[in-house]
């Protein structure tokens with residue numbers, strides 16, 4: 608009986624750490640740290656986490672067109688006929704869309720990669736929403752692809768990779784202007800800086 612109780616408590620710990628360690632960027636050691644944190648946390652806090660995960664899965668949808676995460680598919684931006692579907696701004700994360708939308712200056716649509724190329728972390732083109740971007744361009748209605756990955760080493764590398772994939776397809780390729788300091792993230796930039804970055808974007812070949 609005692610053994611059974613023991614194996615049951617072991618298994619709850621193991622089940623949680625197994626699940627956590629499947630999450631991107633969380634190894635076994637981090638999973639155990641989170642499990643011990645939750646062990647000491649209040650029941651309320653653990654419930655809030657569990658409910659947030661379930662509500663997220665229930666309510667959030669990934670837009671089949673652009674990969675943005677909202678509560679509808681297609682997302683409100685792709686569904687908006689007032690937006691220019693011929694202009695596609697490529698960003699790393701859904702939060703980048705939110706930051707750029709706050710400027711109110713951009714009237715095109717987006718494409719969310721869900722990350723950036725990071726060979727050292729094992730993130731290659733197959734892990735990102737790139738095939739769908741190539742397919743969108745191939746469909747022929749896209750005039751301009753604005754590469755809006757972060758101005759970091761990996762963001763720039765991702766932009767270069769995308770430019771290589773798309774340049775033979777007859778689409779205009781531009782990069783957000785460098786108002787955003789190198790090494791920083793779009794999500795932290797002010798509205799004014801982001802507005803300027805959109806309006807002063809430049810052709811990819813200008814560097």
Ligand SMILES: [Zn+2]
Pocket residue numbers: 670671672673674675681682683684685686
């Ligand atoms: Zn969309």
